[in-house]
Amino acid sequence: MLRRRRFLVLAAGAAALPAASQIVLAQTYPTRPVRIVIGFPAGIAPDAIARLVAQSLSIRLGQQFVVENRPGAATNIATEIVAHAQGDGYTLLVISSTNTINVTLFDNLGFDFVQDIAPVAGLFRSPNVLAINPAVPAKTLPEFIAYAKANPRKINYASAGNGTATNLAGELFKTMAGIDMVHVPYRSSYFPDLLSGQVQATFAPAAVALEYINVGKLRALAVTGVGRLDALPDIPTVAEFVPGYEAYVWDGIGAPRATPVETIGRLNTEINAVLSDPNMQARLRQLGAEPMVMTPVELEKFIAADCQKWATVVKVANIKSD
Numbered sequence: 001m002l003r004r005r006r007f008l009v010l011a012a013g014a015a016a017l018p019a020a021s022q023i024v025l026a027q028t029y030p031t032r033p034v035r036i037v038i039g040f041p042a043g044i045a046p047d048a049i050a051r052l053v054a055q056s057l058s059i060r061l062g063q064q065f066v067v068e069n070r071p072g073a074a075t076n077i078a079t080e081i082v083a084h085a086q087g088d089g090y091t092l093l094v095i096s097s098t099n100t101i102n103v104t105l106f107d108n109l110g111f112d113f114v115q116d117i118a119p120v121a122g123l124f125r126s127p128n129v130l131a132i133n134p135a136v137p138a139k140t141l142p143e144f145i146a147y148a149k150a151n152p153r154k155i156n157y158a159s160a161g162n163g164t165a166t167n168l169a170g171e172l173f174k175t176m177a178g179i180d181m182v183h184v185p186y187r188s189s190y191f192p193d194l195l196s197g198q199v200q201a202t203f204a205p206a207a208v209a210l211e212y213i214n215v216g217k218l219r220a221l222a223v224t225g226v227g228r229l230d231a232l233p234d235i236p237t238v239a240e241f242v243p244g245y246e247a248y249v250w251d252g253i254g255a256p257r258a259t260p261v262e263t264i265g266r267l268n269t270e271i272n273a274v275l276s277d278p279n280m281q282a283r284l285r286q287l288g289a290e291p292m293v294m295t296p297v298e299l300e301k302f303i304a305a306d307c308q309k310w311a312t313v314v315k316v317a318n319i320k321s322d
Contacts, residue, residue: 029089029263033064036253037082038094039075045207045287046251049124050094052283056274074102074163074321076109083111087258089267093117095254097165097310100303104311105163105321114307117254119299120264121271122292124284125250127225128169128203129210130238131218136200141222141241144201148179155181157201158190162322168310169203169224169247171317176242185322194218205249206231206288224248231288250292250306252299264296 036054040046047069054065070078075098082093099113111117130141136155138144148155159167162185174181184190184199191208193199195217202209203224210231212218222238223229224247238245253271255264274280275291284291294302313319 029266030061030063032090033066034090034092036065036067036092036094037070037078038067039071039078039096039098040069040094041071042069045126045205045289046094046096049251049284049287049289052280053123053271053274056277056280057270060270060274074098074106074161076102076106079113079117080109080111082254082256083113083116085256087118087256087260089255089259089263091256092120092267093254094123094251095119095303096251097249097306100306101163101165101168101310101314103307104314105319114303116257118257118259118264119296119303120253120255120259121268121296122294122299122302123251123253123271123275124287124289125225125248125292126206126287126289127223127229127237127248128166129206129213129220129229129232129235129288130173130201130203130222130224131194131209131213131220132201133194133197133199134216134219135197136219138221139219141236141238144221145177145179145241148177148181152180153182155201156184156199157181157203158184158186158194158199159202160190161185161187163314163319165247165249166203166205167319168313168317171319172247172313173203173224173238173242173245175313175316176245187322203247210288229288230285252292252294268296 036050038047038050051067054067057065070081079093079099082091085091103113138147157170159170170183194202206229213220220232220235222236224238226246228237272293275293281291
């Protein structure tokens with residue numbers, strides 16, 4: 001009887017070892033540098049924000065968080081690297097609205113974004129700005145819609161390419177406002193042509209558009225978020241005139257799906273603490289963005305809804321990848 005009781009005690013202890021080791025792992029993580037892979041080039045807003053967060057995490061956790069730029073193939077190169085990486089918490093991915101668009105836009109990828117990448121934490125979200133060349137005879141969004149309806153296919157709107165967030169924001173607007181504009185995709189910056197009047201409109205990320213709006217080179221008509229932008233308090237939302245319209249670019253952090261839940265929880269807590277810092281929030285506002293504080297479960301639900309939303313737009317507009 002005593003032997004049996006001792007065996008049961010030992011068995012129970014052995015069963016608890018995996019859970020205990022995971023807790024110890026989460027408490028000691030990280031013990032070496034962590035790389036954050038991003039599918040965008042250096043110098044743009046997502047990269048700048050990722051580096052700010054990485055710097056704060058390095059200070060908070062005592063190990064270097066290093067941002068590694070792997071641009072190309074609409075962020076699919078970076079995503080595939082992390083999807084196939086070891087799930088140990090030392091390789092992370094900057095995930096974004098581009099990923100949720102790509103789920104429908106691309107066939108035969110070497111990974112499944114939803115299945116292979118575990119949501120860790122949000123970083124930020126930023127609305128686009130519907131901005132036009134000042135030569136367009138419209139001072140307000142209702143005037144712009146009326147002008148577009150009276151002149152179908154006379155307005156060309158520029159985007160960063162087929163299937164990009166700027167393209168899908170424009171296609172969603174066309175459908176919901178009942179207008180017909182011509183989409184002009186660009187592989188490089190479209191701002192020279194927009195400023196010269198070769199194209200008349202765009203749905204640009206706020207961080208990019210603000211510098212031209214503030215000096216009067218572009219006219220802001222509306223922002224695409226649910227609320228007005230602190231940097232453009234007098235500019236209405238699209239939804240004030242087109243009910244239900246909403247379009248954001250957003251970034252977060254993901255990890256290989258096999259990453260321990262305890263490690264994901266630790267990262268989520270630390271990233272949310274970074275985003276709650278007033279200095280970080282002020283920096284985000286300067287870039288036309290706001291912190292996106294979420295639990296991993298909340299982020300997973302958000303991603304699922306975003307995938308579904310943009311899948312509908314891609315199919316209705318018959319958008320094909322470049």
